[in-house]
Amino acid sequence: MAQVFDLVLSAVLLAGLYAMMAYGLGLIYGVLRVVNLAHGGVIMCGAYLGWVLHERLGLDPYLALPLVMAVTFGFGVFLYRVLVCHLPRGAAGGPASLLLLFGVWLVLRNAAYLLFTANDQVIRTSYSTHSLPFFGTFLSVNRLAVLGLALVIPLALQLFLSRTYLGKAIRAVAQNADSCTLVGVDVERVYAITFGLGTALAGAAGLLSATLFSFNPAFGAGELLKSFVVVVLGGLGSVLGTSVAALILALVEVFAILVLPSYLTSAVGFVMLVLVLVLRPGGLFGRPVLG
């Protein structure tokens, strides 16, 4: 029984991380119908940004979070205005958007390699290895912080989307972009801001990952795939769907160690991705991912 409790706790903590990673990808896809293959690259950038701020300025990663998000937001807007806006939307665009953003990812990876070399880095603070006792087991401080943020940020996102004008505009554009033009919404501006928001969330996820794992310029591929799994599982209904999907993925992965060698638990997520894509395109909640 204690073992199950332990596993559930691990899963909840892990779900926090997965949810953080998936929000940005889901937002961009939901509104722009563009699969952001540069998502992994932006996560990596967030990690390096946080690391640089920590190393050079001694800035604690959690304090640096707003700064990192601001920078990656700006980068996202820039990326949209310069590159992405030229692409056709959705499935009709073929592989164009995928390949373009993939190209961006490669360039980001290379830039990080040139600036920081390929060596593994990690953000090491005084409390990195601390853990809090909790009903007979220990919870890592960093993972708790990630969980906390993973609960706060979607709440903030949800409030933003439902209460503010810009948020409502984003939701409107997601439903029908042409009608929005008719009623006077500057669709391109909304797209740019959404893209920026998506990359800002990715940057935040990167920074938080950096406090948990070591990273190098190739970091982000695994995170990208896990984000896909969560987005596809959760459909595109809501922020809530993404959170629940992240929890499901985390639970499956964590409990898989009971039957599978721990080596293969990551493969579980990928298999789930393919199965859901093929069998239940609607995901488990919300609107269908396909078409």
Next chain:
Amino acid sequence: MLRFLLLRGRARDAFRLTVLLACWVAVACRSQPGVVAERTEIHIGATLPLTGAEAKVGGFFKEGYELAVEEANHGGGLEVGGKRLKVKLSLLDDTTNQATAVSLADRLINSEKVDFLLGTYSTALVQAQSTVAEQNHVPYVNGGGAATDIYRRNYRYLFGLLAPVEVLGSTLMQWIDEQQQAGKIPKPARIALVWENTAHGKDFRLGVSQFAAKSGAYSLVVDEPFELNGKDFGALLGKVKAAGADLFLADAHLPDYITMHRQYVSAGLCHKLVSYGARGSEQGAIEALGKENVAHILSAVWWNAALAGKDGPARHFVDAFKTRYGRVPEWFQALGYESARALFRAIELAGSADREAVRNQLAKLELPSILPGGTLTFPAESGQQARYPFVVQQNMPDGTSPIIFPRDVANGTGIAPNPRCPN
């Protein structure tokens, strides 16, 4: 676009394709083979992981190689058949990538025309690169690949200075067994054994599990591989936690050790005895993880500076290294230095830079060495992999890592069980 796609004329396309291939060949037809000149130096090639996952250790091996080359050139060069020939080392960065290591070895041999190769670091890379050396009949002397699989292929040109990892595992178990006999850890003891998914890890696992099976006083409650250079060991450590073992034995390379141990500590894990195989005492790791977090970790290594007595090759090496780099060497630098030294000695004994002659000298080499046991040989029965005893170290809370086993070279006593979690 359709116009282009509905192409006209098969002949035109065939023509286009051959033009394509021809351009490539023409462009590739660059250099002409050079004129064979009078030999003025011995050209040694090597790649090391100077960037990438094993960058730290790659840098250490580089220090060892460069020290040996400096020493050789100090007296004017190697004494080869009556002449003094300087040693030139061409060192490339293989970025801890096997394919790159293979390509660069090919380039060193076929394009830069090196005479001999010194090995790269880590079993996986050595295994791949040695194949290139063997295909081209180039002697390959390495202190970076320890798995027996590498040498089981019975390559003629491959020489390994690292003793087998199997023996590492069983030496560790020997000390642990002593503690069990002395009643310091339970009998029977439960072991959680995890190992990297490479020949290196499999060797370690074999050494430990065979010892455990023979002794009968140990049970393996976890026995699992993990991904080399993995980032998240959460699932693995979850399994270890759930198993409730007494001892935690892992075989990992430096980056995985640092990652795994950080997550181990964060998860609040603690075992009576902990070992990461050959890792534990590295200064870099102690800095990355914090002194208090690595206390009492056991490791078994191929060399330790404490082995240097009053005089002899080990003393000379430690002093020379301290003078040159201002710190005490670890086993990486020692093995790099010794590999180069072994190669140089064989070249001198052969009296020429002929690859066959040098290869034969290496095969029957008996070199007074800095390594435990005092002599370096490459026995044919073990596929030309050296065999000598390991030394077991333990990290002390004050930051030192004395040798605790075998008794005759020990300069400290081991502590068991871990004071943080004796039960």
Next chain:
Amino acid sequence: MKRWWRAAARAKLLVYVAVVALLAAAPALLEPYTLNLVTLAYLMMAGAVGWNWMGGFVGQVSFGHAALFGVGGFVAAHVLSSSSLPSPVAWLVGGLAAGSFALGARPTLRLRGPYFTIASIGLGEASRLVFTYWDWFTGGASGLSLPLMRESKQELYFWGLGLAATAAAISMLIRRSALGLELLAIRADVDAAGDVGISAPSLQTRMLFLSGAVVGVSGGLYASFFGFIEPNDMFGFDRSVAFVLMAVIGGLGTVHGPALGAVVFVLVQQSLLASYPELYLGLYGSLLIAIILFEPLGLSGLGLRLGRRIDARWLEPRRAAATAARQAGSP
């Protein structure tokens, strides 16, 4: 005027023969390092052309073809290590195994556009993890050694050349045939094509198998060439990415574009290898961005534009003059 055309045709034939002779004599002319490079280029050409059948002809961009490359390579390695069958047989077996393995991805074929790509990434990565774990098959992260010196590098050169030529020939044949037209149709609009009786699933399945088989055979040759293969290199995401880059840079969907892209890719990668190991990624990333934005057919597209310009400036006037002369001669 006819003499002009005949002379041009003869010149073309001479060049053709000269090129073939050059290719055949290459092992004697080139030094070993360059010869190895060329052989590697041939292997990559075959792989890229094979990938293009799925990515370009069918229109399903796969980021998971490394799984097929790896299966082909390791199966061939096992056959070579454990039997005395001739190497070409081993490579073929590897190719067939890879093709069959590819068929396992059939259910994902009905996914459209980016969703297929995502699924292919998932399958590719899952394959990598499972096969790396299955260390009987792959030797774990340490990899497998093959028996040495089965073929000399010269022999492998000719086998590589043969494979590249075969792949290119198949590409031409497909494009030229009814199959090619059908593929074009389903790439343009699957539903409309279905309305005229073109069954997408069976076509796509055939191409999937073919693509997997050719990539698998190139994997087998790769294994023989290096004498040592390891799963992170064979099954890795970077390997899948390489196929995509080669095909897109050369010209996605064109017949010979991928071959050109492969040549460029291998050249650039090898020349940067010693001095700037990872610079080639950024280079290709920028190239990819430029290609998507400005010239979707990549280098082939650029070549076509150049060809059209030459045609307009020099050849067209000549043709017009010849026509005018003929009309003046015979009213």
